[in-house]
Amino acid sequence: MITVHQALQQALERLREKVSTPLLDSQVILCCVLNVDRLYLIINKDKILTKEETEEYNKLIEKRFQGLPVQYITGSQEFMGLMFHVEEGVLIPRPDTEILIEKVLDRIDVNNRYNIVDIGTGSGAISVSLAKFIEGAYIYSIDISRKAIDMGRKNAENNGVGSKISFLNGDLFEPLEKTDIIGKVDILVSNPPYIPTEDIEDLQIEVSRYEPRIALDGGVDGLDFYRKIIDGAPKYLKEDGLIALEVGYNQSRKVIDIMGEKAKYIDIQITKDLAGIERVISGRIKK
Ligand code: GLN
Numbered sequence: 001m002i003t004v005h006q007a008l009q010q011a012l013e014r015l016r017e018k019v020s021t022p023l024l025d026s027q028v029i030l031c032c033v034l035n036v037d038r039l040y041l042i043i044n045k046d047k048i049l050t051k052e053e054t055e056e057y058n059k060l061i062e063k064r065f066q067g068l069p070v071q072y073i074t075g076s077q078e079f080m081g082l083m084f085h086v087e088e089g090v091l092i093p094r095p096d097t098e099i100l101i102e103k104v105l106d107r108i109d110v111n112n113r114y115n116i117v118d119i120g121t122g123s124g125a126i127s128v129s130l131a132k133f134i135e136g137a138y139i140y141s142i143d144i145s146r147k148a149i150d151m152g153r154k155n156a157e158n159n160g161v162g163s164k165i166s167f168l169n170g171d172l173f174e175p176l177e178k179t180d181i182i183g184k185v186d187i188l189v190s191n192p193p194y195i196p197t198e199d200i201e202d203l204q205i206e207v208s209r210y211e212p213r214i215a216l217d218g219g220v221d222g223l224d225f226y227r228k229i230i231d232g233a234p235k236y237l238k239e240d241g242l243i244a245l246e247v248g249y250n251q252s253r254k255v256i257d258i259m260g261e262k263a264k265y266i267d268i269q270i271t272k273d274l275a276g277i278e279r280v281i282s283g284r285i286k287k
Helices: 004-015 022-034 038-043 051-066 070-074 097-107 125-133 146-158 174-178 197-202 205-210 224-236 252-262
Strands: 076-079 082-085 113-119 136-143 165-169 185-190 237-246 264-272 278-286
Touching (some): 004 022, 004 051, 022 038, 022 070, 070 076, 082 146, 097 185, 097 278, 113 125, 125 185, 185 224, 197 205, 224 237, 252 264
Parallel strands (some): 136 165
Antiparallel strands (some): 076 082, 237 278, 264 278
8 A cells, every 4th residue: 555655756766767757747647547636646645545546557657657648648738728638649739839829819800700720730729729819710620630620629619619610520621622711711820740751750759659640740851731731821811811830940941932932921920939949930921
């Protein structure tokens, strides 16, 4: 029989060499098993765990030891102050992507009405956040993964914006052909797969082994989806419509070049993330 304190100590020892935040991960996973918050662990450090709780905790710590991201263990990730359900098969929302949301909000009047398209919605983090922060938003969220569409819908409902988003299963713009949105899109957003194929193996094991490759792999140079999205965008965007794309390391100038080849974009802005990396490209289309 072990106490909360002993369980945490053992988990910490197990994870210490393997993960970058062993104490935090040990605590968060125990919170998940006991269904309590972190303060509870501090106040109840001498509480005895049941046999079932101990077994469940050891099992999950072992999964974490193997590299399974803590978010797939707890099943959740916070993004823009909102909670998102995540599971294996759907990319975990990243803090970097909050920059994309902030940029879009910065470039529009949040009191207006907007038709928004989100390509590659994944867990729905971008779409749900925009629906939450823009009163008059209506969003078309597209993903080629059925699992992502189901999870996005669930996250939209959990955050109270289910009626403001259509989740469409399909490749890039293809599902929009059945809608009346062609030429009427005010804002096009995407965080597409952008990792060059051969770099994927070099990412942290959490990402390379456990996150969906389909959400990461951007082809040989990582830019395949920018070419396709920027190529398709003029047909769907309104005059002066906003495009905002998350980009990977060292890709910003190349993405701006691709924009220049496909249409006339004005007022192109580059926004850096907290690490100083150029992370978001936004601009308005002139037809
Ligand atoms: N931001 C993710 C990573 O660095 C990549 C997500 C993507 O390809 N859009 O792991």
